[in-house]
Amino acid sequence: MSQSxxxxxxxxxxxxxxxxxxxxxxxxxxxxxxxxxxAPLFLFVLVCFAFPIxxxxxxxxxxxxxxxxxxxxxxxxxxxxxKSLPNEHTFEALVIDLANAKENGQIGALAKRLSxxxxxxxxxxxxxxxxxPASDVASKRDALIAIDSSWGELNYWKALKQASAPLTPYFLxxxxxxxxxxxxxxxxxxxxxQSIYVDIFARTFAIGAVVTLLxxxxxxxxxYWLATLPEGKSNLLMIxxxxxxxxxxxxxxxxxxxxxxxxxxxxxxxxxxxxIDAPVQLVFNRTGVxxxxxxxxxxxxxxxxxxxxxxxxxNYVRAAISLGAHPxxxxxxxxxxxxxxxxxxxALLTFILAIGYYVTPALVGGAADQxxxxxxxxxxxxxxxxxxxxxxxxxxxxATLLLYGVYGKLTHPNQSxx
Amino acid sequence: MKHLVSFKNIQKTYDGIRPVVKDLNLDxxxxxxxxxxxxxxxxxxxxxxxxxxxxxxxxGEIYLNDKPLHNLAPHKRNIGMVFQNYALFPHMxxxxxxxxxxxxxxxxxxxxxxxxxxxxxxxKLTDFAKRYPAQLSGGQQQRVALARALVFxxxxxxxxEPLGALDKQLREHMQLEIKHLHQQLGLTVxxxxxxxxxxxxxSDRVAVFNxxxxxxxxxxxxIYEAPNKSFVAQFIGENxxxxxxxxxxxxxxxxxxxxxxxxxxxxxxxxxxxxxxxxLCIRPERVVVGPAGSTPLTARIQEYIYLGDHVRMITExxxxxxxxxxxPASHMNNSWTVGSSISLSWSPEHIRALDVTKH
Numbered sequence: 001m002s003q004s005x006x007x008x009x010x011x012x013x014x015x016x017x018x019x020x021x022x023x024x025x026x027x028x029x030x031x032x033x034x035x036x037x038x039a040p041l042f043l044f045v046l047v048c049f050a051f052p053i054x055x056x057x058x059x060x061x062x063x064x065x066x067x068x069x070x071x072x073x074x075x076x077x078x079x080x081x082x083k084s085l086p087n088e089h090t091f092e093a094l095v096i097d098l099a100n101a102k103e104n105g106q107i108g109a110l111a112k113r114l115s116x117x118x119x120x121x122x123x124x125x126x127x128x129x130x131x132x133p134a135s136d137v138a139s140k141r142d143a144l145i146a147i148d149s150s151w152g153e154l155n156y157w158k159a160l161k162q163a164s165a166p167l168t169p170y171f172l173x174x175x176x177x178x179x180x181x182x183x184x185x186x187x188x189x190x191x192x193x194q195s196i197y198v199d200i201f202a203r204t205f206a207i208g209a210v211v212t213l214l215x216x217x218x219x220x221x222x223x224y225w226l227a228t229l230p231e232g233k234s235n236l237l238m239i240x241x242x243x244x245x246x247x248x249x250x251x252x253x254x255x256x257x258x259x260x261x262x263x264x265x266x267x268x269x270x271x272x273x274x275x276i277d278a279p280v281q282l283v284f285n286r287t288g289v290x291x292x293x294x295x296x297x298x299x300x301x302x303x304x305x306x307x308x309x310x311x312x313x314x315n316y317v318r319a320a321i322s323l324g325a326h327p328x329x330x331x332x333x334x335x336x337x338x339x340x341x342x343x344x345x346x347a348l349l350t351f352i353l354a355i356g357y358y359v360t361p362a363l364v365g366g367a368a369d370q371x372x373x374x375x376x377x378x379x380x381x382x383x384x385x386x387x388x389x390x391x392x393x394x395x396x397x398x399a400t401l402l403l404y405g406v407y408g409k410l411t412h413p414n415q416s417x418x
Numbered sequence: 419m420k421h422l423v424s425f426k427n428i429q430k431t432y433d434g435i436r437p438v439v440k441d442l443n444l445d446x447x448x449x450x451x452x453x454x455x456x457x458x459x460x461x462x463x464x465x466x467x468x469x470x471x472x473x474x475x476x477x478g479e480i481y482l483n484d485k486p487l488h489n490l491a492p493h494k495r496n497i498g499m500v501f502q503n504y505a506l507f508p509h510m511x512x513x514x515x516x517x518x519x520x521x522x523x524x525x526x527x528x529x530x531x532x533x534x535x536x537x538x539x540x541x542k543l544t545d546f547a548k549r550y551p552a553q554l555s556g557g558q559q560q561r562v563a564l565a566r567a568l569v570f571x572x573x574x575x576x577x578x579e580p581l582g583a584l585d586k587q588l589r590e591h592m593q594l595e596i597k598h599l600h601q602q603l604g605l606t607v608x609x610x611x612x613x614x615x616x617x618x619x620x621s622d623r624v625a626v627f628n629x630x631x632x633x634x635x636x637x638x639x640x641i642y643e644a645p646n647k648s649f650v651a652q653f654i655g656e657n658x659x660x661x662x663x664x665x666x667x668x669x670x671x672x673x674x675x676x677x678x679x680x681x682x683x684x685x686x687x688x689x690x691x692x693x694x695x696x697x698l699c700i701r702p703e704r705v706v707v708g709p710a711g712s713t714p715l716t717a718r719i720q721e722y723i724y725l726g727d728h729v730r731m732i733t734e735x736x737x738x739x740x741x742x743x744x745x746p747a748s749h750m751n752n753s754w755t756v757g758s759s760i761s762l763s764w765s766p767e768h769i770r771a772l773d774v775t776k777h
Binding site: 313315316318319320321322323324325326327329330333334337338340 | 470471472492493494496497498499501502503505507508509518519522523566567570576
């Protein structure tokens with residue numbers, strides 16, 4: 001017996017290299033097959049999702065306009081310290097660059113980009129272009145300052161240098177209502193009349209929080225009821241919960257407009273019942289946004305809660321009652337804590353979806369109810385300010401990822417316990 | 419002795435058609451350990467749940483300390499309960515689990531701490547106070563469940579198959595532990611199980627349930643040695659049943675005739691008229707085996723099973739197969755092989771004439 005064992009192990013050692021090679025070979029073909037299986041989806045995601053999104057997000061710090069329009073000027077300014085006006089060579093470069101940029105049709109983008117730094121830059125550029133000094137003028141510097149005295153101010157040159165960096169924090173700061181002061185280089189608060197984004201973020205999170213809370217309040221009892229019902233009945237009701245998923249979001253939102261409008265079903269019913277005398281404004285304001293979003297997002301709260309509740313055996317509450325706890329205390333101290341994982345998942349899912357909402361607020365909300373996504377769409381479609389659009393999008397993404405991290409922290413200790 | 423619990427004419431049905439408990443009358447004395455034993459669906463757990471307050475009787479009344487229970491909410495009954503899968507709260511430590519019944523009773527923290535540590539000590543789990551239930555073995559969880567049901571000093575403790583999830587060795591160990599706790603603390607215990615050896619080991623009295631009716635309630639010895647129903651004889655322990663025709667009663671015994679004409683004397687239990695079928699029940703270990711021809715009753719060995727300390731033989735007697743004989747290995751005779759004949763005998767007080775059930 002032991003002899004044969006020794007023999008076997010001896011054999012095994014001899015065979016090891018070939019065995020290992022065989023194993024590697026078989027594993028290689030297995031790996032190749034699995035790679036082949038995921039390749040179509042992987043390529044699809046890469047080409048149609050990851051790459052475009054990545055490119056778009058990079059626009060939030062990308063800063064090509066000044067660089068491409070004024071290459072020689074930027075090069076000449078590279079060594080400029082900013083203590084006094086740039087030298088004659090820089091002015092010369094600017095004149096040549098402006099003439100070239102005009103020919104190449106880059107003036108629009110340039111003027112827009114520079115106007116982000118100093119609004120007066122737009123008129124300065126067009127005024128300068130109209131009176132561009134001829135190439136035989138001796139001092140381009142004097143000529144430019146003669147066209148507009150702004151060229152003799154350090155601020156304008158500092159702003160030009162600042163706007164010429166290949167990467168800029170400008171858009172991200174602007175999305176947080178801050179800017180870099182071109183005179184001092186410090187981060188300062190934006191002008192009050194331009195500070196709208198922090199308010200928009202606050203509004204977005206507030207709407208998200210209210211909708212999440214409403215979904216929780218409405219969804220928890222439903223999920224509990226579903227979890228306690230016998231299988232057949234709960235399946236039927238689950239279909240009712242999932243029904244909204246089978247209708248287009250736009251159709252559902254439009255339906256809410258019909259229901260909630262001044263002459264709509266809800267207002268008429270309330271007036272018929274004598275509860276109100278005049279129609280209540282329920283749509284194209286915050287109320288409408290919250291009602292419609294709560295309805296749309298309710299299943300995302302119910303489903304995680306239900307799946308957790310279904311796995312909580314009924315005898316925990318019974319045990320708590322047998323130990324002397326009032327049924328409500330038993331529910332609160334024994335049942336509810338066990339639903340925390342589902343509650344966190346549902347709340348997080350609802351909140352993340354809510355803060356990214358676009359269609360519903362756009363259709364049932366007023367001007368003061370538009371959320372971050374609306375402004376992303378606005379900058380993408382209307383003003384073609386992709387830097388601003390992707391800066392807002394990036395901040396929204398960062399907020400979502402942070403929330404996800406918090407969720408992981410919250411649920412992890414529970415998981416290791418059970 | 420005073421009755422702590424009385425079930426009076428309890429009926430229970432869930433669907434209004436099929437009764438789960440038919441007519442339950444059961445008195446439990448203070449300090450008694452009563453086991454409700456029966457197959458699943460026999461109504462034993464339903465009866466326990468009605469006592470705990472999680473089910474309401476369709477008819478009848480349950481009394482606790484001579485007070486009717488129907489208006490007393492389950493959380494006010496002050497009955498300790500150990501559940502089948504322990505139902506330890508997974509989000510609380512062992513300590514918090516034990517403190518739960520005390521904190522809902524608004525006990526002050528000093529007393530609470532003292533009681534919890536005493537309860538932990540009682541089940542020898544002091545070192546595990548800060549752990550969560552999932553970090554404990556099945557046996558340890560079981561002990562926590564027991565401690566939690568006892569920590570608020572209930573007079574009455576209900577146990578619903580508390581050892582069902584444990585392996586055999588641990589189960590036997592816990593049976594003794596529960597029995598000792600019962601004796602030390604002077605508890606009244608109502609215990610539900612479908613495991614007959616558990617019932618026999620632990621109980622003062624065993625109530626055998628079937629079809630929503632108590633078939634027999636008595637001490638473990640009486641249940642085993644003197645079953646009053648065929649169901650009880652067959653459900654508890656191993657049992658042989660011979661079908662015979664009742665002839666007449668002599669001074670002490672009923673006389674029944676087997677198909678081959680042999681007459682058997684047995685303790686008369688079932689009421690019957692001459693000519694009725696009776697089930698003659700005897701435990702395998704009460705059968706005495708002798709060489710063929712030594713007694714009038716001859717059996718043929720169908721199967722022979724060697725089990726080390728004892729031997730089982732499955733025999734055919736009077737045309738009825740599967741009659742089991744159990745005898746110590748030392749009483750074995752080498753000539754008893756499969757197919758050979760032997761003679762069987764027993765003393766008539768060990769065989770009982772019971773009702774014929776269709777099993």
